[in-house]
Amino acid sequence: MKISTTSISIISYFFVLLFVYAAVSKMLDFENFQVQIAQSPLLSSYAGITSYAVIIAELVISISLILPRYRLYGLYSSLGLMTSFTIYIYLIIHYSEFIPCSCGGILEKLDWNEHLIFNIGCVIIAIIGIFLSVKLKQRILTTSLWIISLIILSFSLVMILFFSSEQMMKKNNNFIRRFPHHPILQDKSLDLGANSYYFAGTSNGKVILGNYISPLTITEIDSTFTIFSQRTIKLDHYDHQFKSLTLYIRDSHFYLADGSVPVIYRGNLNNLSAKTMSYKKMYFDQLQVLNSTHIAFRTFNPDTKIRALGILQLLSGHYDLNNNIINKQKDGLFDTDGQLIADSHTSNYYYIYYYRNKIITVKTPGNSFSEQNTIDTTHIAKIQSTILSDGKTKMTAPPFVVNKMATACRGILFNQSNLMGNFENRDQWKTNAIIDMYNTRNKSYSGSFYIQNRDKNKITGMLATGHYFYTLIGNEIVRYRYAQTIMDDFRKGEAENLNSE
Numbered sequence: 001m002k003i004s005t006t007s008i009s010i011i012s013y014f015f016v017l018l019f020v021y022a023a024v025s026k027m028l029d030f031e032n033f034q035v036q037i038a039q040s041p042l043l044s045s046y047a048g049i050t051s052y053a054v055i056i057a058e059l060v061i062s063i064s065l066i067l068p069r070y071r072l073y074g075l076y077s078s079l080g081l082m083t084s085f086t087i088y089i090y091l092i093i094h095y096s097e098f099i100p101c102s103c104g105g106i107l108e109k110l111d112w113n114e115h116l117i118f119n120i121g122c123v124i125i126a127i128i129g130i131f132l133s134v135k136l137k138q139r140i141l142t143t144s145l146w147i148i149s150l151i152i153l154s155f156s157l158v159m160i161l162f163f164s165s166e167q168m169m170k171k172n173n174n175f176i177r178r179f180p181h182h183p184i185l186q187d188k189s190l191d192l193g194a195n196s197y198y199f200a201g202t203s204n205g206k207v208i209l210g211n212y213i214s215p216l217t218i219t220e221i222d223s224t225f226t227i228f229s230q231r232t233i234k235l236d237h238y239d240h241q242f243k244s245l246t247l248y249i250r251d252s253h254f255y256l257a258d259g260s261v262p263v264i265y266r267g268n269l270n271n272l273s274a275k276t277m278s279y280k281k282m283y284f285d286q287l288q289v290l291n292s293t294h295i296a297f298r299t300f301n302p303d304t305k306i307r308a309l310g311i312l313q314l315l316s317g318h319y320d321l322n323n324n325i326i327n328k329q330k331d332g333l334f335d336t337d338g339q340l341i342a343d344s345h346t347s348n349y350y351y352i353y354y355y356r357n358k359i360i361t362v363k364t365p366g367n368s369f370s371e372q373n374t375i376d377t378t379h380i381a382k383i384q385s386t387i388l389s390d391g392k393t394k395m396t397a398p399p400f401v402v403n404k405m406a407t408a409c410r411g412i413l414f415n416q417s418n419l420m421g422n423f424e425n426r427d428q429w430k431t432n433a434i435i436d437m438y439n440t441r442n443k444s445y446s447g448s449f450y451i452q453n454r455d456k457n458k459i460t461g462m463l464a465t466g467h468y469f470y471t472l473i474g475n476e477i478v479r480y481r482y483a484q485t486i487m488d489d490f491r492k493g494e495a496e497n498l499n500s501e
Helices: 002-028 030-038 044-066 068-095 105-109 112-135 140-170 426-431 484-500
Strands: 184-191 197-203 206-211 217-221 228-232 246-250 253-258 263-268 273-279 286-289 294-301 306-313 319-322 338-342 349-353 358-363 368-373 385-387 393-395 403-409 412-417 432-439 444-452 459-464 468-473 476-482
Touching (some): 246 286, 253 273, 286 338, 294 319, 349 403, 403 459, 412 459, 426 432, 476 484
Antiparallel strands (some): 206 217, 217 228, 286 294, 432 444, 468 476
């Protein structure tokens, strides 16, 4: 009996040491602990309450293990807690979309498999401690039933957290970002010598840039990403009062458009001779080429006094305006402002609002559309405006920008957010841009990653293709390679598109 009592004390103080050290470590670096919990694929949505609950539980269990009167309760609690940790780690290793960083004081240097083995050992030790305690009272059968019930309860609790957290993160996110390990890796960069470039598109493996200062210049960067060449476009008519002539690339053709004229040119990349395809059909302030016969555009409908999206058919010259896609909240002008985006590998296009958390996906042909939210909580645009005596609408205060810019490829939309999420490091925001990924096929949030500033220069443009992610920062264009998880999302999108055709 003396040996049993000594063994129980050793086991109890082992858990006291483990839990106290772990709890103190978490408290000393509490902000980082919350961030790590927020990055967990299983606990992201419960990071706030979980971070406090785990520390409190570890300290309360430690106190109960020290007091002989409550030691048995402490051993049962230790078994429940360690069983939950063990099941959590097993799910992380075998069922998680990505493996987060390990954390937890003593165990910080262990990898996840070593962590799992350690926890299984702790579960066994806790069971031994319980049996040694109750053997003195001859309640072996009852104890076995309690242990089995506790393990089942711990398993059920973790599974409930797992499934509910995944649902909340992907569909009903409460503004907690998930940062998978290295979703993109910098591949190459090239100095362009100027910061007046923008992405026009890609063709035959080449990235093609337009230039705000020289709108008739096409800049091509080859697949080696070591040199770039420039050529000049020839127009069939120059006698227009251009204000913002913009270049677009789709497959082997280029398009030049200025919605203030309004005019749209089209030409082949081989000879760069542009012919007028549309002139004074409709005014527009944004445009995206969907394919060789259809162009999406944004305009302001003077009848409804709200922005609207439309489709121009190049062959017939006719266009259809849809007044139901963009919804008014306040003034119809500023509150509906956003970015029109074409998917670089499909004929679908998107509209993402600047001042509220909404993405609209429009499928072509048919122009059926659906909506999904970005993960922030800004449902109503935070803008202030007034109507002047001449009928013009003017902002009276700086707007609250939610989404800054976006690009899309194969159903995945990459959005640069302007808002900090819960449990994020403020210092990271000073030196990085945050890119959130959204799956527009199943309307879910996929994860986020950082794009680091280069010196004091911030990102001014981005382009997603099936193989690379590109950014413009200062005078440089930077190319990144995707991680396998993003490539898998792209392939799923291709399969879904084939099945739907």
